[in-house]
Amino acid sequence: MKYLIIVTDGAGDGPIEALGGKTPLEAAHMPHADHYASLGTVGSVCNVPEGMAPGSDVANLSVMGYDPKVYHTGRSPLEAASIGVDLLPTDVSYRCNLVTLSDDEPYEAKTLVSYASGEIPTEESAPLVELIEKELSTDKIHFYTGVSYRHAMVVADGLLHYEETPPHDIPDRVVGDYLPKGEGSEFLLELMKKSYPLLKDHPVNKARIERGLPPANSIWLWGQGKKPALSPIREKYGVDGSVISAVDLIKGIGICAGMESIDVPGATGTIRTNYEGKARAAIDAFQRGKDFVYLHMEAPDECSHQGNLGEKVEALELIDEKIIGPVLSWLEESGEDFRFLLVPDHQTPMRIRTHSADPVPFVLYDSTSPLPADPSRTYTEPAGAKGEFIPHGHALTDRFFTK
Structure with a gap:
């Protein structure tokens, strides 16, 4: 079994007048995401525990399967790990x-x-x-x-x-x-x-x-x-994993969890990133025998922070075309069983241009047990709100790996 998590950072949003009352996820043309949504489970999940700031550190710990209430020690130590800074316990x-x-x-x-x-x-x-x-x-x-x-x-x-x-x-x-x-x-x-x-x-x-x-x-x-103490992902879920991101924070979470961090030339964390290189790196990781790839896409979040609605929609469409499509196509053609989780870490609504702790939609697909196709299941906030609500993000990841 292969496991793929794709994080569309900050993709979650609310209805926007300029989009005719749609969210960016609703407005974006994402046929690959919606295909797997139609065959999988669609719901909503809260990756930010009550009382915690809705940072990418907290939210991505949740998505990777670690309860932030237990494991979060601050953002910077995770980033420091990704650039080779070996912190002492008192640093x-x-x-x-x-x-x-x-x-x-x-x-x-x-x-x-x-x-x-x-x-x-x-x-x-x-x-x-x-x-x-x-x-x-x-x-x-x-x-x-x-x-x-x-x-x-x-x-x-x-x-x-x-x-x-x-x-x-x-x-x-x-x-x-x-x-x-x-x-x-x-x-x-x-x-x-x-x-x-x-x-x-x-x-x-x-x-x-x-x-x-x-x-x-x-x-x-x-x-x-201070330096976090994450239990290795191999011990937690029995998988050997790779993390692919342009963002030091995300790399650092993976490194602290005992995962391989893959650097992709031209990966910028913006809308102008090396999509093809990141997709190729994910496929290569699977071909090298990795069981799990955590593929993080920062662009939607950056576009929200900058207040650029058009580019947020464009970034989502590029992720669908150049990341979701090619990687899932390879998994389908490989003949191996796989599970696929597609989820934002948090919302970054255009109206406030910063993070919020509100729930986000998710798609969970298992190639061994696809559901009867239902085109009403899409990778959007309204579709997610109609499905199951999972109050703790790490519980969704537990289900992803163990169900």
């Missing part, structure tokens, strides 16, 4: 975004222009992080280069009680009310403030401004946590 890791802040005003009065510095490529962000490490590191604080705008800071013997805000939650807002809070958090704000003059006039940023691109002129620290 605290922070996500270190490179962001674009407005010019001229005092730091607290600046506006967050871009949480991703215009999706700065790694070849441009790496020298900026290297400069921050050179100028701001101490014997207890170090900075590590990740991918694009997503990097890490590690504090030895650090504390966890500080309150920070994910920058993707505050687009176009003045940052003063969202800076680190809590007793002792002043050192975080000091690092962020010191980064601005260091980065503002860096040659990388001068060149970006000349090209009409947003400069990566500040760091933004958030998402702290």
Whole structure:
């Protein structure tokens, strides 16, 4: 038996007037997804436990089968694992975004222009992080280069009680009310403030401004946590798995779960990603003997954060055409039995441009026991709401592997 989970990150949404009252999933032409929905189980699932923030860390832990209430220790430690940072039990890791802040005003009065510095490529962000490490590191604080705008800071013997805000939650807002809070958090704000003059006039940023691109002129620290202790996926479900994603966080969850992380050249985490390469990597993993592939597609989430409705619909259609179609076609032709789970990790509604904890639709298909075809079963929120509701995402994954 082969097992395939495809995560359409942030795909869940609500009715949108510009789409005639449809959701992006309803508006998107997704014949492959709807084909397997018509032959499988369609329902809705909540991947974010009550009382927890609807982050991709929490939600993807659920989808991978781990109860976040038990296993979640913070976002950044998972990302740190993916870039080879071996945390000690007393280390605290922070996500270190490179962001674009407005010019001229005092730091607290600046506006967050871009949480991703215009999706700065790694070849441009790496020298900026290297400069921050050179100028701001101490014997207890170090900075590590990740991918694009997503990097890490590690504090030895650090504390966890500080309150920070994910920058993707505050687009176009003045940052003063969202800076680190809590007793002792002043050192975080000091690092962020010191980064601005260091980065503002860096040659990388001068060149970006000349090209009409947003400069990566500040760091933004958030998402702290300590090293998690996930039980290996092989012990949990008896499968040997691979994770395929452009996002360090998702890779890190897989690595912490004992899975192989596959790097795909040209995988960006945006709508302009290497779809064909990711599909090929999934097929190759199965051909090499892997039982399980966790294939994560970030683009719908990024489009929602950016407020780009047209591209969110387009991203879903590209995933259907270039990911779901080819990989499922290969599984069908391989002659092996397989199970397929298609699900968003969380909603990222266009109206708020950030994550919500609301339920999301899922499709669960088993090649050994397809249901009688029913075209009313589709990969959409309304169809999911008519089916079974599963209140805990990890329970759906348990069913996927064990039923």
